[in-house]
Amino acid sequence: MARKRVAILISGRGSNMTALIEAAADPDFPAEIALVLSNRADAGGLARAAEAGIATAVIDHKGFSSRAEFDAAMDKRLRAENIDLVCLAGFMRLLTDGFVEGWRDRMINIHPSLLPLFPGLHTHERALEAGMRLAGCTVHFVRAQMDSGPIIGQAAVPIALDDTPDTLSKRVLTAEHQLYPMALALVASGLATVENERLKLHADVPADLGGMLVGPAFTG
Ligand code: GRF
Secondary structure (H helix, E strand, C coil): CCCEEEEEEECCCCHHHHHHHHHHCCCCCCEEEEEEEECCCCCHHHHHHHHCCCCEEECCHHHCCCHHHHHHHHHHHHHHCCCCEEEECCCCCCCCHHHHHHCCCCEEEEECCCCCCCCCCCHHHHHHHCCCCEEEEEEEECCCCCCCCCEEEEEEEECCCCCCHHHHHHHHHHHHHHHHHHHHHHHHCCCEEEECCEEEECCCCCHHHHHHCCCCCCCC
16 A cells, blocks of 8 residues: 655654654655645754655745635645645644645644643643643544544553653653654554544554553553
């Protein structure tokens, strides 16, 4: 089966992007990273992608007078590059409904909490303030409402009583780097799809892979 052509959208350092690039360096991985697109020219991830020999592009949102125009420019670029799947990886722009619908079930995101808890920013601060004993991360299909959509996989990370947002975010990030490539592999291979707005895992998903996507397997 042909490898799916993936674009990764970033705004910053791109550590999840790097994890996806490293996973896709394996010729058996069902996706290739065809493009890294940033809305910021100073995103650290752009240099890392270029070092890995990946095509990069910058579409600066400040050059557009509306979200719709910015999203249309991104959409045009993605389609020009024959992109099959879009991975959001620290992409810090809200997307319009039209863009999200255009990539329905072909765009996934990683969020550093166990959704639907703590969508939005400052997730680790909020988890600690709430006295949570578990944190984690989620990869999900993207829907118009921020940080929502059918969940593909989650990794749980225990919270230590002396954790700070910084120490917790580092451990969750380690889990993110393991979870995101696995979730992308499931989607790119067609083993993970959406049915009635819930994840459908097809019968031939290896049991260990399905199992690893849930639970405290990724404590860093
Ligand atoms: C990650 O915590 C990700 O879950 C969130 O934004 C952060 C991006 O970090 N959506 P990086 O750019 O991948 O290092």
